[in-house]
Amino acid sequence: MPLKQKNFYVSTALPYVNSAPHIGFALEIIQADVIARNHRFLGEEVFFLTGTDENSLKNVKAAQEQGISVKNFVDKNAKKFYELKEILNLSFDDFIKTSEERHKNGAEKFWRACKKDIYKKAYKGLYCVGCEAFYKENELINGLCPEHNIRPELIEEENYFFTLSKYQKRLKKIIQEDEVEIIPKTRKNEILSFINSGLEDFCISRDIKRSQGWGVPVPGDSTQIQWTWFDALSNYINAPGYADDNKKFQKLWQKNENKLHIIGKGVLRFHAVYWLSMLLSANLSLPKRIFAHGYLTVNNEKMSKSLRNVVSPFELVEKYGTDPVRYFLLREIPPTKDGDFTYEKFENRYNSDMASGLGNLVARIIKMAIGLNSKFQIQTKSLSPEIQARASKIYENRKKFLEEFKFNDSLKSIWDLIGFCDRYIEKEKPWQKNEKQKNTIKNLLYLLFNIANLIQPFLPETAEKIFKQLGIKPEKITGKLNKILNFKIKEAKPLFPKL
């Protein structure tokens, strides 16, 4: 009887579609992709989910500005997010749009499941028409909205509230004891101090007129729609079939011990406080880990439309290719801290690590090997034990680092192996004809095979190209070390031409 396959679930946050994808979201979805690919190599059954959040009021406004229907607007923009799959070589298994029926059905079912913790209350607040948001007295500047410099109106309406206060104690325990682990620790501490400051019930619906009818209705009340975050968070269970496929839902969510949310630091509270409490309320299984990444700056400035410094992943990939973009974001940006993008930094990484590093190493090994023979059979027992140990050490590092989401350290450790190969070549001079030449080249081919293996989750396209040049049959590519390898070397164009 075959062993039962372990399940693994990973999601990104759902980006708003009111503007085009930028490299900040590219970072998040690439991180998730690496984790997903790595778990597939570990032999687990992976469900990798992403999608788009389309029920925001911002969309209604943006659609009106463009003079098209809201549905047309969100469909048009969501398509751009889906296209990231192609250009960034992403391996997600499902893409959920919160305007889809399956999501709305799920969100309504989820609302009913939380019913015991939902109550109606008059809400009074200072409402800025420009922002379409409520402000607190102390957030105003001279009594005016800080964005628009206008005096907010005092609005009173009945809304639904969620009894977050009720979950304060349980939530504190869950987070403190890592029943749900928040990564990194500093974010965990922030959330704990937020919880300790006292949790207040929060408003989870809007008047339907103010939302112009766009959104997920509140079950049983035609005057209200669900607040965007309340419906959007339920996407994580709706995609795996919460409302329409119980068998799938049980397998992927309820009985899955290893569920991971990858999110940006700015939305941690929604996930670590609201979402967990909502799941507790509905009596559903909790995620295992929440990983919060940092943000990208451009020239050390916040990316924003008004600064006109938003970098498009489409343009970057068009100019440099998919794997250089993946490499830069994973290698240069510290996983849990803010990192900076500039074209100069990007091109430096490209030239030194990709062109002169990996690309050049592949070219020189292939050329030397082919000068000797095109076919090689390598048995690991005939290779240098020191070299084998060195390679297997990098697999251990990758495993360890990826468990801690240290994409940068993991790549660094692989690139150390590339550096070792260059020094090994220099030392052994395998271009000279002598009795140890063939053996040196076998060791190098073995190392190159392992480098390709190691970079697979990060740079899948490059790994594939290297395997092709080595003539390794696809069925031999298991992500693990093999005892016997047959190579049939082919020359090819440079992987990364120098800029």
Next chain:
RNA sequence: GCCGGUGUAGCUCAAUGGCAGAGCAGGGCUCUCAUAAGGCUCGUGUGAAGGUUCAAUUCCUUCCAUCGGCACCA
């Protein structure tokens, strides 16, 4: 204001209560299999002031700088 993080070579970051390291960029030398690629080589720099200690970059105090969190904001 309150809470927390960080401050190390031009840049990005390591490290340990005991002579402070790596990558990139830059200078010099050099091999030639390779994408003018590779290798070797060159760096007294721990924000400031005190304190504990035989010894502090590491522990403590204060200060300065900077970043983040503090309720509906990627």
